Amino acid sequence: MSIEVRNLRKTFGDFVALDNVSLEVPGGELVALLGPSGSGKTTLLRIIAGLEPADQGTIHFHGEDATDQPVRERQVGFVFQHYALFRHMSVFENVAFGLRVRPRSVRPSEAEIRDTVMSLLRLVQLDVLAKRRPSELSGGQRQRVALARALAVKPKVLLLDEPFGALDAKVRKELRRWLRRLHEEVHVTSVFVTHDQEEALEVSDRVVVMNQGRIEQSGTPEEVYEHPKTPFVYGFLGDVNLFHGRIHQGRVSIGEGELDAPEWAGAQDQAGVAYVRTYDVELAPAPSGASSLEAVVRHVRAFGPVVRLELDLVDGGRTIEAHIPRDRFDRLDLTKGQRVYVSPTNVRVFAEPS
Amino acid sequence: MATLVLSRPATTAPRTITRATGESRAVRWTLISIALAFLALTLVLPLVLVFTEALAKGLTTYLGAIREPDALSAAKLTLLIASVAVPVNLIFGVSAAWCISKFTFPGKNLLITLIDLPFAVSPVISGMIFVLLFGAHSWFGPWLQDHDIKIIFAVPGMVLATTFVTAPFIARELIPLMQEQGTEEEEAAIVLGAGGWQTFWRVTLPNIKWGVLYGLILCNARAMGEFGAVSVVSGHIRGVTNTLPLHVEILYNEYAFAASFAVASVLTLLALVTLALKTLVEWQQRRASTDLAEDDSPLERTAA
Numbered sequence: 106m107s108i109e110v111r112n113l114r115k116t117f118g119d120f121v122a123l124d125n126v127s128l129e130v131p132g133g134e135l136v137a138l139l140g141p142s143g144s145g146k147t148t149l150l151r152i153i154a155g156l157e158p159a160d161q162g163t164i165h166f167h168g169e170d171a172t173d174q175p176v177r178e179r180q181v182g183f184v185f186q187h188y189a190l191f192r193h194m195s196v197f198e199n200v201a202f203g204l205r206v207r208p209r210s211v212r213p214s215e216a217e218i219r220d221t222v223m224s225l226l227r228l229v230q231l232d233v234l235a236k237r238r239p240s241e242l243s244g245g246q247r248q249r250v251a252l253a254r255a256l257a258v259k260p261k262v263l264l265l266d267e268p269f270g271a272l273d274a275k276v277r278k279e280l281r282r283w284l285r286r287l288h289e290e291v292h293v294t295s296v297f298v299t300h301d302q303e304e305a306l307e308v309s310d311r312v313v314v315m316n317q318g319r320i321e322q323s324g325t326p327e328e329v330y331e332h333p334k335t336p337f338v339y340g341f342l343g344d345v346n347l348f349h350g351r352i353h354q355g356r357v358s359i360g361e362g363e364l365d366a367p368e369w370a371g372a373q374d375q376a377g378v379a380y381v382r383t384y385d386v387e388l389a390p391a392p393s394g395a396s397s398l399e400a401v402v403r404h405v406r407a408f409g410p411v412v413r414l415e416l417d418l419v420d421g422g423r424t425i426e427a428h429i430p431r432d433r434f435d436r437l438d439l440t441k442g443q444r445v446y447v448s449p450t451n452v453r454v455f456a457e458p459s
Numbered sequence: 460m461a462t463l464v465l466s467r468p469a470t471t472a473p474r475t476i477t478r479a480t481g482e483s484r485a486v487r488w489t490l491i492s493i494a495l496a497f498l499a500l501t502l503v504l505p506l507v508l509v510f511t512e513a514l515a516k517g518l519t520t521y522l523g524a525i526r527e528p529d530a531l532s533a534a535k536l537t538l539l540i541a542s543v544a545v546p547v548n549l550i551f552g553v554s555a556a557w558c559i560s561k562f563t564f565p566g567k568n569l570l571i572t573l574i575d576l577p578f579a580v581s582p583v584i585s586g587m588i589f590v591l592l593f594g595a596h597s598w599f600g601p602w603l604q605d606h607d608i609k610i611i612f613a614v615p616g617m618v619l620a621t622t623f624v625t626a627p628f629i630a631r632e633l634i635p636l637m638q639e640q641g642t643e644e645e646e647a648a649i650v651l652g653a654g655g656w657q658t659f660w661r662v663t664l665p666n667i668k669w670g671v672l673y674g675l676i677l678c679n680a681r682a683m684g685e686f687g688a689v690s691v692v693s694g695h696i697r698g699v700t701n702t703l704p705l706h707v708e709i710l711y712n713e714y715a716f717a718a719s720f721a722v723a724s725v726l727t728l729l730a731l732v733t734l735a736l737k738t739l740v741e742w743q744q745r746r747a748s749t750d751l752a753e754d755d756s757p758l759e760r761t762a763a
Contacts, residue, residue, distance in 0.1 A: 156646055178650050183650040189643035193665040203651035206661070258651055 106167045106177045106261040106294050107132040107202040108153060113162035115148055115318075122148040123159070124318040130296060130311075132167070137305035138298045140315035141341070147266055149315070153296065154264050155179045166261055182255030182293070184265040186324070188247045190239035195325075196250050197235040203258035227254040245276040251286075256291065265297035267314045269304060273350060281308050289428045293322050300341050322458050336378065336422055344383040346425040348449075349457070352377035357454050362421030366454040376457040385451035386427040388414075388437060397446040400425070407431075414439065416447060504649055509727050512720035524710075525725060531585035532698045534725070535707035536614070540689075540702065541682040548678050552629025553671065557663070559630075560637035560647065574630050586620050586691025605639040612694030617702065620688035625681045629674030636670040637663075656670040669744040676740065684726060 108130040115123040122145045130136050130456055138146040151157040153164060157178035163172045171179055183394045191199050198205075200222045213221065226232040229249035241245055248268060255263060265319060268284065269277040285308050288295055303351060306326040313323040314337070322334045333339040340347075350359035351413050355370040357363065357379050364379055366372075389397070401418040412434040414427045427447065429437075482490075514521055524530060543708040555574060559567060577585060593599050593610040603610060642664065650657040664671075686704040693700040695709065703726055710719035 154650060156650070177654070180652075181650060183647065185643050185647060187643065190649040191644055191647070191662055191665075202648065202653070206651065206653040206657045229483045251704070254647075255653070402620070 107165075107359065108262055108294060109165040109168075109294065109459060110153065111163045111165070113149065113152060113164075114160045115145075115152060115157070116160055121318050122373070124343050126162070126318070126320055128296050128313060128320060128323070130294060132294050133292050134310045135295045135297070135308065136311045136313060137309035138296060138315060139302060139305040139341070140221070140321075141300060142144070143317075144315040145318040146300075146315045150264050150266055150296060150298050151340065153262070154183050156183070159175075162339075163200065180258065180261045182258065182260030182263040184248075184251045184255050184263070184268055186267040187268050188239070188251040190247055190250055190254070192224075192239050194238075195235065196226070196231060196236070196237050196239070196242070199250055200225055200254045200257050202254065213277070221257060222253075224259055228256075228290070229253045230250075243276075244272045245280055246270065249283075256293070260293060263293045263295040265295065268297055269299070269301075277304075281332075284308060290361060306342070314341060316341070333453070336380065339380040339453060344426060344428070346381045346383060346386070346427075346449075348381065348423075348425075350377060350379060350381040351375065352454060352456065357452075358379070359398065362420070363395045364449060364452050364454075365396070366452065369454055372456070377454050378457055379449070380453045380455065381425075381449040383413075383426045383428040384411075385449060386429070387448045387450050388427060388429060388433075389446045389448065390437065392446045393448060397448045398446055400447050402441055402443045402445060405439065405441060409436065416445065418447075419444075492753050506727065509720055509724050512716060513724040515720075516717040520717050521721045521724075524715075524721035527718070529698050529701065530703075530706060530718075530722055533701045533703050533722075536617075537683050537702040537704075538701070539614070540618050540621050541679055543618045544625055545675060545679050548626055548629055549671070549675060551626060551677075552633060552674060553667075555630040556633035556635045556637050556667075557659075559634055560640075569635070574627050577626050578631075580622050581688030582685065585623050585690055586688035589616055589620050589623075589692050591690075595638050611692055612696070612700060614700065616692035617689050617700065620692045621682050621685050624685050624688045625678045628678035628681065629671065632674035632677070633667055635672050636667055640666055657680075669740055669747055673737065673740045673744060676733055676736050680730060683729060 108128075110128040112124050114121075124145075126145070126149060138149060140146045143255040148157060152159045155171075155174065158191055161173070163170060165171060166179070180330070184213070188300060191202065194202070201218050204218045204221065207213075218376060223232055223235070226235055229252055231246060231249055231253070234242065234246065239250065242250065243328075252265075252268075256361040269280055281304060284297075297336065306329075309326065312326050312329045314321045314329060316337045322329050324332075330342050330433060333342060348357070348359045349363070350357045350364075352366060352369045352372040352375045354372065355365065355367050357366045357369070357377055359379065366377075369375075369377070375417070385438045392399070401419060402414060403417045404415040406413040410431050411428050412431055414429065414434075415425075416425050416427055418425060437445070555570070556563070559571060561639060590598055590611055593603060593616060595604070595611075608615075610619070644662050645658050648662045653661065685702075686708075689702055690705055690708075693702070693705055694702060695705060696725075697709070701709065703722060707719050707723045707726070708714075710722060
């Protein structure tokens with residue numbers, strides 16, 4: 106079941122939560138809405154669910170206009186950030202709720218409810234805890250009950266609001282993989298909201314990066330990570346260094362050094378920012394060409410396969426971060442206070458808004 | 460989980476530093492003594508006195524005073540008034556708390572303030588309001604007389620006054636509780652296809668049931684014990700418009716002390732039962748909210 110959002114706009118007083126947002130989610134996909142807090146991602150999810158009305162725009166489920174359909178008729182599964190389990194009901198009753206509240210004519214029999222609920226609880230590996238109260242479960246278990254409850258009504262689409270937000274790092278990682286596998290199994294069109302780029306990139310088929318009520322970029326995790334379209338996406342996905350300078354005829358001058366920016370061949374002395382990923386930095390004991398920038402090692406964190414270095418640029422005094430492989434670091438034999446030459450290997454230049 | 464042992468070994472010298480919020484022994488005992496003396500004087504002593512005075516002339520007089528027709532009719536009227544005022548306030552309180560805590564609408568703060576009005580004004584004034592509204596020389600007075608409807612100096616007025624005075628109890632109890640619980644569970648229910656009534660009966664009400672009960676108990680206690688407002692609208696007609704508190708006053712004014720205290724002791728017993736019930740409900744409520752508090756710290760236990 107595909108979801109299509111067209112020209113959605115939503116304001117809360119003066120605050121524009123969504124500014125002309127259009128989005129298509131093909132049936133069966135698992136899509137991540139990624140953005141910082143206040144970017145409008147949760148609002149978008151709630152509007153898709155029908156929990157919030159939009160000021161303008163339409164929502165279509167599988168080509169059918171659902172904009173004015175009330176929540177309870179939309180047949181969406183929604184997993185709340187804090188799960189919102191019914192605290193006075195057992196795990197079993199929580200999952201059964203959506204079936205029990207159906208009108209008598211379409212309500213499954215008690216035996217059918219039992220079967221459905223128990224098979225869902227087996228799916229989320231909680232069948233042994235069916236009689237427990239939500240308060241007797243761990244965070245990860247509650248999350249899975251919430252998922253089972255949402256799936257019980259056979260939703261057309263599954264919407265998850267920060268599904269792993271309230272969990273600790275280890276459980277979060279486990280559940281992430283588990284959600285991916287679950288999605289492969291049940292294959293329901295799913296949209297989840299997250300502010301964690303790693304989570305979005307690892308779990309989803311497609312990532313939609315949002316900022317200030319707009320969609321900055323949407324694409325496969327590889328696309329958005331390797332080819333960010335906007336400075337915001339560059340900065341939000343992965344660690345990045347910023348070099349402020351001037352763009353002139355395909356070259357960016359940063360202090361004494363100069364970097365190639367072929368896509369800016371026509372630029373005439375324009376302010377620009379060069380984005381360089383922390384691992385796209387080459388370090389050398391001696392300068393190698395015009396793109397080498399002189400720096401002093403400020404701090405070294407040498408554990409694991411990647412060594413993280415903080416470097417003070419001699420020219421301009423800015424601090425940058427470089428992640429280099431262990432063996433490279435060992436060969437360079439760098440220590441604190443040592444002089445080193447930095448050459449970015451992969452640069453993306455954006456003009457600075459004037 | 461290991462338990463933290465806080466007792467210090469006996470060999471170390473006594474420490475000179477106390478806990479930051481701790482007070483010296485003298486201050487502590489002075490404060491405790493003042494509080495206890497005050498309680499004894501204002502609460503325990505009167506309580507004991509009520510029962511000793513009631514039984515001063517023997518058990519026969521005591522039982523006689525309670526079984527007397529006027530006393531019985533006063534008790535019946537008290538129960539009747541409570542049995543109308545409490546359910547009315549239950550419906551009003553739950554619906555007011557529901558709309559205040561689950562929705563935003565213009566005039567919400569005004570409504571919250573208005574709910575507190577009966578607490579803010581003196582009960583006598585509350586009674587006066589109804590006399591001014593429905594009394595013989597009032598706005599509705601002539602119309603009521605034409606239709607032969609008696610409100611003031613009759614049971615309807617007493618029910619109205621009691622309902623007004625006890626209106627805030629249930630709403631006041633539920634508003635903070637429901638605000639704390641938020642709307643997420645209701646949203647979850649609606650997304651799952653539940654209608655408004657289903658959501659209320661299956662999700663909202665079970666979550667507030669202890670709060671409702673607590674409010675009910677307090678509301679009932681006040682409804683049965685209300686004196687001021689009821690006194691103004693009742694007209695003190697013996698056997699007709701006398702509630703238990705009014706009956707106590709009449710007996711006392713007639714120097715029938717033993718009888719007066721006997722009836723008062725019934726009310727006092729009622730208060731004690733109320734307190735016991737209240738404590739029980741508070742205890743249940745705390746248990747329910749510990750469950751809730753655990754909801755917020757899900758990280759201790761590992762996921763299977």
